[in-house]
Amino acid sequence: MANIDVYGEFETSWCPGCGNFSILKSLKEALAELDIPPHKLMVSSGIGQAAKMPHYINCHMFNGLHGRSLPVAQGMKMANPEMTVVCVSGDGCSYGEGGNHFTAAIRRNLDVTLLVHNNQIYGLTKGQASPTTARGHVTKAQPDGAASDAFNPVAVAIAQKAGFVARAFSGEPEHLVGTIKAAIEHDGFSLVDILQPCVSFNKINTFSWYKERAYILDNHDETDWCAALMKAGEFPDRIPLGVLYRKMEPHNGDGVLLAKHEYAKSDLKELLQSFA
Amino acid sequence: MSRQNINIVIGGAAGQGLATIGTLFSKAMTRSGYNVLVLQKYMSRVRGGHNTFAVRMGVDEIVSPTDEIDILVALNAETVNLHRGELAEDGIIICGDDIDKGDVSGLLIPFNDLASKPLFYNTVALGVLGSVLCQDICYFEQMLSEAFGKKGNEVVQANLDVLRIAFDWVKAKEAVYDCLPVPQYGENKLMLNGNEAIAMGALAAGCNFLSFYPMSPSTSIAQTLIGKGRGLGLKYEQVEDEIAAINMAIGASFAGARPIVTTSGGGFALMVEGVSLAAVSETPLVTAVVQRPGPATGMATRTEQADLNLVLYAGHGEFPRAIFAPATVEECFYLTHRAFDLAEQYQTPMFILSDQFLADSYQSVDVFDLDALPDIAKPMLTVGGGYKRYELTEDGVSPRLVPGFCETLVRGDSHEHDENGRITEDGENRIRQNSKRLVKGCGLWQDVIGPDYYGEKGADLVLLCWGTTLGACLEAAEQVDNHSVGVLHFKQVYPLREEQFMEFLEEAGEVVAVEGNATGQFARFLAQETGFRVGAYVLRFDGRIMTPQYVLRGLESIL
Numbered sequence: 001m002a003n004i005d006v007y008g009e010f011e012t013s014w015c016p017g018c019g020n021f022s023i024l025k026s027l028k029e030a031l032a033e034l035d036i037p038p039h040k041l042m043v044s045s046g047i048g049q050a051a052k053m054p055h056y057i058n059c060h061m062f063n064g065l066h067g068r069s070l071p072v073a074q075g076m077k078m079a080n081p082e083m084t085v086v087c088v089s090g091d092g093c094s095y096g097e098g099g100n101h102f103t104a105a106i107r108r109n110l111d112v113t114l115l116v117h118n119n120q121i122y123g124l125t126k127g128q129a130s131p132t133t134a135r136g137h138v139t140k141a142q143p144d145g146a147a148s149d150a151f152n153p154v155a156v157a158i159a160q161k162a163g164f165v166a167r168a169f170s171g172e173p174e175h176l177v178g179t180i181k182a183a184i185e186h187d188g189f190s191l192v193d194i195l196q197p198c199v200s201f202n203k204i205n206t207f208s209w210y211k212e213r214a215y216i217l218d219n220h221d222e223t224d225w226c227a228a229l230m231k232a233g234e235f236p237d238r239i240p241l242g243v244l245y246r247k248m249e250p251h252n253g254d255g256v257l258l259a260k261h262e263y264a265k266s267d268l269k270e271l272l273q274s275f276a
Numbered sequence: 277m278s279r280q281n282i283n284i285v286i287g288g289a290a291g292q293g294l295a296t297i298g299t300l301f302s303k304a305m306t307r308s309g310y311n312v313l314v315l316q317k318y319m320s321r322v323r324g325g326h327n328t329f330a331v332r333m334g335v336d337e338i339v340s341p342t343d344e345i346d347i348l349v350a351l352n353a354e355t356v357n358l359h360r361g362e363l364a365e366d367g368i369i370i371c372g373d374d375i376d377k378g379d380v381s382g383l384l385i386p387f388n389d390l391a392s393k394p395l396f397y398n399t400v401a402l403g404v405l406g407s408v409l410c411q412d413i414c415y416f417e418q419m420l421s422e423a424f425g426k427k428g429n430e431v432v433q434a435n436l437d438v439l440r441i442a443f444d445w446v447k448a449k450e451a452v453y454d455c456l457p458v459p460q461y462g463e464n465k466l467m468l469n470g471n472e473a474i475a476m477g478a479l480a481a482g483c484n485f486l487s488f489y490p491m492s493p494s495t496s497i498a499q500t501l502i503g504k505g506r507g508l509g510l511k512y513e514q515v516e517d518e519i520a521a522i523n524m525a526i527g528a529s530f531a532g533a534r535p536i537v538t539t540s541g542g543g544f545a546l547m548v549e550g551v552s553l554a555a556v557s558e559t560p561l562v563t564a565v566v567q568r569p570g571p572a573t574g575m576a577t578r579t580e581q582a583d584l585n586l587v588l589y590a591g592h593g594e595f596p597r598a599i600f601a602p603a604t605v606e607e608c609f610y611l612t613h614r615a616f617d618l619a620e621q622y623q624t625p626m627f628i629l630s631d632q633f634l635a636d637s638y639q640s641v642d643v644f645d646l647d648a649l650p651d652i653a654k655p656m657l658t659v660g661g662g663y664k665r666y667e668l669t670e671d672g673v674s675p676r677l678v679p680g681f682c683e684t685l686v687r688g689d690s691h692e693h694d695e696n697g698r699i700t701e702d703g704e705n706r707i708r709q710n711s712k713r714l715v716k717g718c719g720l721w722q723d724v725i726g727p728d729y730y731g732e733k734g735a736d737l738v739l740l741c742w743g744t745t746l747g748a749c750l751e752a753a754e755q756v757d758n759h760s761v762g763v764l765h766f767k768q769v770y771p772l773r774e775e776q777f778m779e780f781l782e783e784a785g786e787v788v789a790v791e792g793n794a795t796g797q798f799a800r801f802l803a804q805e806t807g808f809r810v811g812a813y814v815l816r817f818d819g820r821i822m823t824p825q826y827v828l829r830g831l832e833s834i835l
Contacts, residue, residue: 039683044527047690054687055699060679062530062688063699065553068523071487071515075527075535078511079485080680083531104516256509258484259532259657259678263508265646268480271504272644275466275476276307 004032008058014049019170019196019207023117024053026173027086030180034084042083044073046093048124050117053088067097070105073112079258084184085111091118095131095151102153105189106162110253113183113190116153117170119198120205127201134236137204153193155232158245161225164190165232165245169214170197171207175241182243188251195239210239217242281311281334282456283342284405287359288351291323293398297349298329299638300402300423304415305333306467306640309459313747314469314638315341315821320492320576326354335459340747341637343825347453348382349405350375368452370404372397383408383452390445396438403442410455413443466641470608470634474564475500476644477612478536479510481652483562485533486512487524489543492576493632494566497538518543522550522563529559530688532655532678534616537563541570541583548590551625555595555713557688558666558674560619560626560655564612567631569819578819579632581743581792587627588770588801594710596717598724599627599770601743605639607767611725613649618723620653622716623676629769631792633821634744657681664695668708672715717771724768726776731762737835738784740810742766742798745790745822752827759785759835769798772805786811788834790827793817 007028014020031041041059045051047066054061060083064072073087094102094116105112121139122128128141132153136145157165164186168176176194183190195214197207217240221227228245284301288294295316302312312333319325330345332338344364350356350371360380363369368382377384383404390400399420406416420435468476474497484505488498502512511533515521518539525535539547544565554561565587569580587599598618600611608630615626655676663684667674674695679686687697692709694700730750731738736759739749746765753761764780764787766772781787789799789810794817799810814830816822 037683038685039680042531042679052699055689058685060686061697062527062557064523064526064557064688064690065549068519068550068553071520071523072527072530074513075485075487075524075529075533076531078513078524079528079531079533083680100516101520104520108513255511257532258511258528258534259655259681261484261509262482263479263484267508268646271479271508272466272476272646274504275468275472276464276643 002032002035002037004028006038006058007031010056012056013052015200017199018049019119020050020053020117022170022173023115023176023194023196024056026176027115027180028057029177030184033177034181034184036084040084042076042085044069044076044085044087046089046098048090048093050088050090051093067093068101069093070098070101070112070114074105074108074110077110077112078253081254082257085113086184087112087114089116090123091116091120091132092122092130095153099131103156103160106157106160109163109189109249109251111188111251113192115180116191116193117196118153118193119196119202121198121202123198123201134204152232152235153191154244155229157191158225158228158232161247162191162245163188163247163249163251164243165228166190166192166243167239167241168192168194169210169239169241170194171211172214172216172241175216179242186246188249213237214239214241220244222246280336281332281338282346283330283332283344284347284349285328285330285345285359286349286351287326287328287355289324290318290321290327292351294327294329294351297398297402298331300419301405302331302638303467304406304411304419305331306465307415307418308411310334310640311336311338312467312638312640313338313341314636315633316636317820318577326358335457340751340824341821343823347405347408349401350377351401370408381452383446383449390441391438396435399435399438400442403439404446407443407446408453413439464643466643467638468605468641469496469636469638470602470605470630471496471566472500473605473608474612474628474630475504477609478562478616479505480609480644480646480649481613481616482534483536483616484510485525485528485535486510486538487515487521487528487535488538489515489518489521491540491543493568493635494538494540494543494564496635497564497566501536518546519550522547522561523553525561526550526554526557526559529561530557531680535561537561538566539563540566540568541586542573544583544586544590549592551591552593552595553690554625555591555597556593556690558623558676558713559688560623562612562615562619562626562628564628564630566635567629569817575819577632579792579821580817580819581631581745582794582797582817584629584769584793584797584801587629591625595624595713596622596720597625597627597770598720598768599629601629601767601769602634603744603746603765603767605634605637606641608634609644611767617650617652618720620655622673622720624713624716629743631744659684665697666693666695666709666712668695668712671719672712673719721771721773724771724773724776726773727764727766729762729764729777729780732760733762733780734783735760735762736785738762738764738780738787739790739827740764740781740787740799740802741790742769745792748822748824748827749790751824752831755824755828756831756835766798772802774806778806778808781808786834788812788814788831790814790822792822
């Protein structure tokens, strides 16, 4: 097991009390328990408060564009299949701006772990509705209440039979560590939707709101697709935590390390002659 | 009479196989030693419509397509009606005996007599065409054997029999057209189109990653890369959209791949934020943009040069780039190779700006000399202590370390960042990092490939062109009476280096910009950069390629 200190300690720009702190600490603990050294880890993120996280971990990182963390992560994994690739971003980045990439990544099934910090609100831009904001939730930008139904990411992922679909809560750190570990260990695409309070901009889905509804799954058959969908559908009345659905299937994307890959000149010459 | 060259146009509906006849014919002629240049015009549909496949060929180099038709091979009556007016004075029509070719001379092919079933009609047409031009049947036999080899000996033999019958049928008749002069048997040549040459140039540069979303007319770059490269280890992904394509390529590049992204104007418009990302994160990336007419969906299968402004200014913020605009298949290969080298050297976006004409234009070329290509720059895989990804250097280029092969950590960031890739809003740091990136432009400027000038300096008239309008300008220049004409052609359209070309412009009697767009984008850009204004424009934006005849008509009102 690696020492958690190797992932470093950094000053953050997060509000005191933010769920991000617990998620960051849990990720580091999971990495340490899995014994993944910083130089074998690549973290990709988009834009948002959650997406700043790779700056607060010692690792290879690429902090890209809003909504585009998954394409970057998948490109990394294809180029270097030996790396552990983790993608970290918020609910807006992952499900709104990056919604198309989310469904495509599930289908593509590369060995990438997606951790979504889901606080059901836009934090970085100060409190507008996100794709997971409940219908009717009043914000400065939605003064009459959010007019759209909330996106249920785990239900969508299960419906598409993603290889690994889990839900966790920043207020259950021990469970969160275990869930992140299982997700990283899963051979293929894995999603952990992590509910967390936004102490500054979401006055509805607070720590206690989650705490009242969340419970850790027990006696749930992760391979039962229908049962998984039913569990995913309990939100927001109740919030089952844990691995909702799991399916082992060969994943895509192994092969050569592209950084060390070169073509033989004789092969290229032969290719050219195919145009003769 | 010995002709300089002839232009054969095969016309018909989509699905009739004219592209098959055309490519087999062009390839047979290339193997015979002729120079070939193909112009394909087709409608955006899978069946029906009206398409043409024009093969201009001769013993000497062919620089441009032409409007005038010497031999029209009509696969349907519509082709005769549409193109009869474009025939040269001694032009002929070859068509089925069920088609009325009017009083134009030529051949009516009794397809039913020469072939047992319609399946073989294309082979009949191929044989008739080859025989009319007095060609050796052996190259045609080779082509059919290769084309149908996978379908088994029986199919090959049936086609060879029909080919022989068609050849003999023509020989038994009175000649309808002059035989072509026989070329000197030359070196082994290749025949490929612009998109295939971009793909091969990329592979020659070590490109081993492709992420793309299909879009005409760029798609065949991706398909060629996959077809040729996957057996050698190229990784590829057809992604959900163009935004994913460019971001995935950037992720791969960061992690050590050498990627290309291929698209057309509409797809590139979606990628623009990714261009900025490649620039600020200093991740090498080559993007090939194959133009078609816009705005928006425009005309999917036609040609235009109207995306120059888009590629020149794509991306928010300020950063260096280089843009290559090949005129020929050969330039597609060499400029793509160069783009990869510069992308790695300068760690900033590089562009190949081609168009539908060149994408589909098969041309016979000398075999690309792989041994003569310069070595491509490479990133580091390992490094000692004290490494800073965005280290400030005199030339702005920081050593690039690929993450994952040593314990040193690498941070790439879309935010403004410090030398270590850490996000920061410090003003002084911002100036240092932004300037560092911009200074790389000086190196790129030093490395600019200057324009080619054809003709005598101080000519009465200089035709200013870029990319694929070169051929039409060169051919038109030879046909202008009573004026000396020069041609100034840019194959790298950005950056511009004045000392390489200003004298040609300043000493010209008059400068006319010839471009495949409606507003003279390059001439305007040149004016913005140098203060030099052209005297007149010849612009084409009907979706068709510039031809010598079009240039000459345009010059009539100017001279």
